[in-house]
Amino acid sequence: MGGAAAGTKWIHHIQRLSAAKVSAEAVERGQSRVIDASLTLIRERAKLKAELLRALGGVKASASLLGVPLGHNSSFLQGPAFAPPRIREAIWCGSTNSSTEEGKELNDPRVLTDVGDVPIQEIRDCGVEDDRLMHVISESVKTVMEEEPLRPLVLGGDHSISYPVVRAVSEKLGGPVDILHLDAHPDIYDCFEGNTYSHASSFARIMEGGYARRLLQVGLRSITKEGRDQGKRFGVEQYEMRTFSKDREKLENLKLGDGVKGVYVSVDVDCLDPAFAPGVSHIEPGGLSFRDVLNILQNLQGDVVAADVVEFNPQRDTVDGMTAMVAAKLVRELTAKISK
Numbered sequence: 328m329g330g331a332a333a334g335t336k337w338i339h340h341i342q343r344l345s346a347a348k349v350s351a352e353a354v355e356r357g358q359s360r361v362i363d364a365s366l367t368l369i370r371e372r373a374k375l376k377a378e379l380l381r382a383l384g385g386v387k388a389s390a391s392l393l394g395v396p397l398g399h400n401s402s403f404l405q406g407p408a409f410a411p412p413r414i415r416e417a418i419w420c421g422s423t424n425s426s427t428e429e430g431k432e433l434n435d436p437r438v439l440t441d442v443g444d445v446p447i448q449e450i451r452d453c454g455v456e457d458d459r460l461m462h463v464i465s466e467s468v469k470t471v472m473e474e475e476p477l478r479p480l481v482l483g484g485d486h487s488i489s490y491p492v493v494r495a496v497s498e499k500l501g502g503p504v505d506i507l508h509l510d511a512h513p514d515i516y517d518c519f520e521g522n523t524y525s526h527a528s529s530f531a532r533i534m535e536g537g538y539a540r541r542l543l544q545v546g547l548r549s550i551t552k553e554g555r556d557q558g559k560r561f562g563v564e565q566y567e568m569r570t571f572s573k574d575r576e577k578l579e580n581l582k583l584g585d586g587v588k589g590v591y592v593s594v595d596v597d598c599l600d601p602a603f604a605p606g607v608s609h610i611e612p613g614g615l616s617f618r619d620v621l622n623i624l625q626n627l628q629g630d631v632v633a634a635d636v637v638e639f640n641p642q643r644d645t646v647d648g649m650t651a652m653v654a655a656k657l658v659r660e661l662t663a664k665i666s667k
């Protein structure tokens with residue numbers, strides 16, 4: 328990946344050249360200032376928008392977009408780092424309109440607002456490592472949740488971001504949530520290619536952390552023995568595509584979140600058959616149709632407290648941006664689900 332990511336080495340270079348003059352503490356202080364500044368912009372935008380909604384009154388929950396342009400924890404391609412602006416562009420594309428299928432108005436800030444992106448590449452460019460970066464993502468999510476009635480609708484990014492996002496949601500609400508996870512892959516390896524933050528391991532981290540009571544994985548069709556073993560170990564409810572016709576009735580009538588803090592929905596765009604969504608890193612035939620996914624989401628009963636749409640890779644999309652539109656429509660319909 329080009330741009331800022333290539334620049335993460337400059338800081339080590341300077342340190343090598345002048346070890347005595349640039350102390351680790353000075354670097355750390357500078358990094359903290361950059362992180363604070365990044366969080367401040369998100370906080371102030373969330374505050375402004377939420378204050379207006381509170382002044383208006385009568386809004387219980389409003390979806391708020393938070394972009395997390397992170398791609399370096401992918402085990403394959405890093406293009407998902409470039410997804411959030413492409414998804415936003417497609418949400419507001421003139422080829423469609425601002426109404427969701429059931430008639431909610433996306434232009435209405437009581438339904439949808441936007442607090443911008445976490446500046447992932449800019450923070451990494453300052454030499455910030457993943458432990459800390461993941462905490463910045465968690466802090467950003469908590470910052471949005473701090474401002475009622477905003478609820479985070481996160482634009483990925485590769486799937487590694489779901490771990491810091493769900494951690495923040497659960498910590499902020501003070502208990503576990505139920506998770507509906509749509510994906511071709513279970514992303515539950517204990518560790519993938521040496522990276523515990525890998526996009527293929529995020530749900531192992533979530534389950535270890537105790538952030539989910541139930542985890543339902545739907546759309547699976549690329550699962551290894553470790554994926555199944557880890558699923559059993561954590562009590563995951565894994566629904567595979569090979570039995571989807573049998574499971575359909577149940578999955579299109581889910582009721583989740585009772586007795587816990589709510590429902591979290593994580594949509595990996597590769598849950599869809601690549602015929603519907605070619606712009607993903609991991610092309611895996613035999614997936615869900617777009618209408619299957621909408622049926623599952625629109626009929627879901629439960630209080631959706633936050634959600635993410637991840638793994639859209641604009642670098643693999645068709646020239647007309649078909650998958651951007653698919654990701655955008657997922658975001659639009661999740662917005663309808665969240666807002667009330």
Ligand SMILES: NC(=[NH2+])NCCC[C@H](N)C(=O)O
Nearest residue numbers: 402486512514526527609638
């Ligand atoms: N978040 C994702 N798209 N994960 C894909 C993981 C792919 C990985 N090669 C596996 O075997 O599972």
Ligand SMILES: [Mn+2]
Nearest residue numbers: 486510514595
């Ligand atoms: Mn995934």
Ligand SMILES: [Mn+2]
Nearest residue numbers: 511512595597
């Ligand atoms: Mn996947």
